């Protein structure tokens with residue numbers, strides 16, 4: 001099949017503003033991924049095209065981009081999901097709400113600052129037991145969903161509340177906080193909940209649900225945010 005990729009390009013060193021460029025590719029397979037098409041553009045047509053990717057298998061979270069208006073991982077987005085006939089177009093642009101460094105690459109500093117703010121690591125100052133810190137399967141299940149996050153930023157950059165105010169910690173940071181708040185072995189839940197109670201924490205979530213729709217790991221993000229809000233109310 002023939003696919004025309006419409007890509008948002010921008011090189012701040014030479015371009016006054018972003019623009020759309022089109023690249024037509026022949027012999028595309030229906031099962032090719034959008035990442036494969038980006039590689040073909042870069043390797044066969046224009047080597048200056050810039051985008052992030054690493055694992056190419058939906059694990060590392062580095063290639064979240066906006067494909068036909070939806071935040072997706074380019075390595076999981078199949079051509080057949082966008083084009084049914086022998087010919088078609090697919091539009092690719094950077095995720096929204098973060099500054100563009102070049103083409104499809106955005107500056108993730110704000111995203112990772114918010115991530116660090118919620119202390120996304122295990123905290124327990126007690127002397128460790130002789131063997132492991134025990135946890136029942138039921139206790140583990142409480143935070144099972146939040147362990148699936150790959151920090152791709154698809155959720156936070158699809159959230160209108162984050163677009164309106166980038167100081168909002170955003171759904172990804174709240175998912176990361178959830179991971180430890182509900183871990184029975186961790187001792188810093190109160191500190192994290194205090195951080196999330198602040199002006200730019202969970203209360204900026206207006207239950208818009210875009211985050212849950214965008215998550216490539218199908219994490220029920222809006223529900224996890226609601227659990228955090230409830231926990232703040234309970235304490």
Ligand code: SF4
Pocket residue numbers: 061148149150151152153154155156171172175214215216217218219221
């Ligand atoms: Fe990506 Fe989902 Fe994690 Fe958000 S919660 S960063 S969408 S994996």
Ligand code: F3S
Pocket residue numbers: 158159160161162170171204205206207208209210211212221222225
């Ligand atoms: Fe934003 Fe998701 Fe809440 S889209 S407003 S974080 S439910």
Ligand code: FES
Pocket residue numbers: 052053054055056057058059060061062063073074075076
């Ligand atoms: Fe790693 Fe897509 S390249 S998730």
